[in-house]
Amino acid sequence: MKLIFEKGAAGRGCSILPECDVPAVDAGSFARKTPARLPQVSETEISRHYTALAKQTHGVNDGFYPLGSCTMKYNPKINEAMAALPGFTGVHPLQEPETVQGSMEVLGKAEQYLCEITGMDRMTFQPAAGAHGEFTGLLLIKGYHTARGDQARTKILVPDSAHGTNPASAAMAGFEVVNIPSGADGCVDLDALRAAAGPDTAGLMLTNPNTVGLFDKNILEITRIVHEAGGLCYYDGANLNAVMGVVRPGDMGFDVVHLNLHKTFSTPHGGGGPGSGPVGCKSLLAPFLPGKMPVQGPDGWQWETPAQSVGDVKAFYGNFLVVVKAFTYILSLGRMGIPAAAKNAVLNANYLMYRLKDHYTMAYNHRCMHEFVMSLEDVKHETGVSALDVAKALLDHGIHPPTMYFPLIVHEALMVEPTETETKETLDEAADVLIEILEEARRAPQSMHQLPLTTPVGRLDEVTAARKPVVRYDFSAGQAG
Amino acid sequence: MKIDAQLKYSKSHEWVRLEGDTATIGLTDFAQNSLGDLVFVNLPDIGTEVTEKEPFTDIESVKAVSDVYAPVNGTVCAVNDALLDAPETINSDPYGAWLIKVEGVSGGEDLMDAAAYEAFCESEAE
Numbered sequence: 320m321k322l323i324f325e326k327g328a329a330g331r332g333c334s335i336l337p338e339c340d341v342p343a344v345d346a347g348s349f350a351r352k353t354p355a356r357l358p359q360v361s362e363t364e365i366s367r368h369y370t371a372l373a374k375q376t377h378g379v380n381d382g383f384y385p386l387g388s389c390t391m392k393y394n395p396k397i398n399e400a401m402a403a404l405p406g407f408t409g410v411h412p413l414q415e416p417e418t419v420q421g422s423m424e425v426l427g428k429a430e431q432y433l434c435e436i437t438g439m440d441r442m443t444f445q446p447a448a449g450a451h452g453e454f455t456g457l458l459l460i461k462g463y464h465t466a467r468g469d470q471a472r473t474k475i476l477v478p479d480s481a482h483g484t485n486p487a488s489a490a491m492a493g494f495e496v497v498n499i500p501s502g503a504d505g506c507v508d509l510d511a512l513r514a515a516a517g518p519d520t521a522g523l524m525l526t527n528p529n530t531v532g533l534f535d536k537n538i539l540e541i542t543r544i545v546h547e548a549g550g551l552c553y554y555d556g557a558n559l560n561a562v563m564g565v566v567r568p569g570d571m572g573f574d575v576v577h578l579n580l581h582k583t584f585s586t587p588h589g590g591g592g593p594g595s596g597p598v599g600c601k602s603l604l605a606p607f608l609p610g611k612m613p614v615q616g617p618d619g620w621q622w623e624t625p626a627q628s629v630g631d632v633k634a635f636y637g638n639f640l641v642v643v644k645a646f647t648y649i650l651s652l653g654r655m656g657i658p659a660a661a662k663n664a665v666l667n668a669n670y671l672m673y674r675l676k677d678h679y680t681m682a683y684n685h686r687c688m689h690e691f692v693m694s695l696e697d698v699k700h701e702t703g704v705s706a707l708d709v710a711k712a713l714l715d716h717g718i719h720p721p722t723m724y725f726p727l728i729v730h731e732a733l734m735v736e737p738t739e740t741e742t743k744e745t746l747d748e749a750a751d752v753l754i755e756i757l758e759e760a761r762r763a764p765q766s767m768h769q770l771p772l773t774t775p776v777g778r779l780d781e782v783t784a785a786r787k788p789v790v791r792y793d794f795s796a797g798q799a800g
Numbered sequence: 801m802k803i804d805a806q807l808k809y810s811k812s813h814e815w816v817r818l819e820g821d822t823a824t825i826g827l828t829d830f831a832q833n834s835l836g837d838l839v840f841v842n843l844p845d846i847g848t849e850v851t852e853k854e855p856f857t858d859i860e861s862v863k864a865v866s867d868v869y870a871p872v873n874g875t876v877c878a879v880n881d882a883l884l885d886a887p888e889t890i891n892s893d894p895y896g897a898w899l900i901k902v903e904g905v906s907g908g909e910d911l912m913d914a915a916a917y918e919a920f921c922e923s924e925a926e
Binding site: 483707723724725727730781782785786 | 834836837839840860862863864866888
């Protein structure tokens with residue numbers, strides 16, 4: 320299809336935006352010398368353009384989306400209705416606190432409820448998404464050690480079953496990453512952890528349940544080992560959906576956590592974002608939190624800057640309307656609904672795993688949490704059909720593929736996370752499709768490499784996309800380039 | 801899977817050609833097949849000290865970024881710059897597309913010969 324830049328004509332336009340009521344200012348040398356090359360299109364053209372784009376995508380409104388560790392759960396429509404209230408959309412971050420008490424109360428109450436769910440004492444909403452939250456949490460750990468005058472703690476321990484962003488975030492925050500291997504049971508190797516923990520340990524980053532969908536049963540021992548070595552424990556909340564309202568990271572021994580509101584708390588994810596990666600911490604780390612924190616006093620809500628703040632990690636208060644949506648979700652589910660959602664997520668994952676386990680090889684063949692990992696290694700060995708081929712075949716059945724080739728500790732991995740919002744009928748259909756694909760792989764393996772056939776685009780050239788990505792429109796050539 | 805009988809192999813799937821006190825290092829056919837299509841290769845600077853069983857560079861495939869481990873100790877004396885523009889050569893010719901050469905080689909006592917490496921790969925695949 321044509322790009323928006325290839326549509327329209329000079330002088331064409333529409334009146335979606337109201338007349339600007341802000342007086343013009345002279346930007347001086349900062350003023351652009353030529354007008355921005357914006358598309359000049361009619362409202363009909365814009366509307367058709369984005370509708371056509373929407374038809375080429377696959378979201379949770381289109382069909383099953385079992386992307387592991389991404390928690391692609393349904394986004395309730397009431398969240399959008401609340402976030403569209405003019406009292407929330409019409410405010411400015413620089414307004415005086417007394418004029419935005421309602422918005423501040425949302426931030427304050429959301430912090431309070433999410434602290435209750437995670438077992439933390441304070442929480443910032445500044446980080447824009449998960450990896451940004453990891454980075455922020457690590458800055459808190461660094462701030463804490465530095466404030467104590469302990470400069471020797473330069474290493475972050477990261478198990479190999481951790482989320483892929485963990486080592487990257489640790490490196491970004493200036494730490495050296497020490498990889499901790501998993502045992503055959505998919506959990507942290509305690510002896511390796513004991514050997515690695517020491518006076519140079521700043522902290523440990525752990526995802527629990529981990530990326531193979533297992534709850535590490537040694538979690539109290541793990542956090543004890545790190546604490547006894549003088550380090551702090553960071554909880555990656557990517558997989559909180561399995562345990563929210565059931566167990567709390569704070570009670571497992573963690574000092575700092577990040578959440579993904581766009582995963583666990585039902586706000587849009589991926590292209591529908593933006594995300595929100597709030598960071599919660601125990602009181603010992605609260606003085607280091609970034610930005611301004613809402614505090615309720617006798618005269619209502621006020622902003623307070625933490626005493627030894629690491630500084631802003633994003634402008635103002637983060638993606639505020641995402642917090643409104645997540646807050647709506649928490650209030651909708653309530654005290655009973657939050658753990659019920661987690662338990663249904665675990666039930667759905669186990670149901671789908673048990674439907675498939677006689678057909679596909681499970682990487683860890685016991686009960687899972689909210690997701691499970693299959694290995695296609697034996698199928699690839701036998702037929703040449705890879706995890707990638709199975710993923711592509713799913714597209715022809717209107718199902719978004721599971722996460723592929725992750726975690727790295729499982730070869731030819733497919734990581735499946737159905738979430739609690741799918742029905743038994745949907746899970747049964749997905750299981751039937753996956754079993755059918757496997758039969759097809761054995762019957763006609765060669766044809767599997769050509770799939771998908773029914774999508775707007777077929778098998779993509781991933782090598783060229785990675786090496787020579789086309790990410791801008793070249794006006795002089797009149798084409799993307 | 802291709803295995804070159806003349807080379808030595810590490811458990812992390814690098815191959816080594818030892819000639820006097822220099823060694824040429826690359827990725828095995830098993831490694832390139834597991835990684836999938838390679839899209840980027842980083843190479844260390846000449847003069848970099850590499851340490852046995854520790855990463856000396858990383859490579860990126862369509863699946864993931866992976867560390868490459870030094871099978872021996874030594875000092876980098878040559879790098880295969882041609883791979884920067886053509887990482888796919890590792891996929892098509894793993895034993896021709898060397899990554900680095902090191903001099904002053906030491907260590908590597910537990911490297912495998914071709915037969916032992918073949919058995920190791922088979923046990924990995926199970």
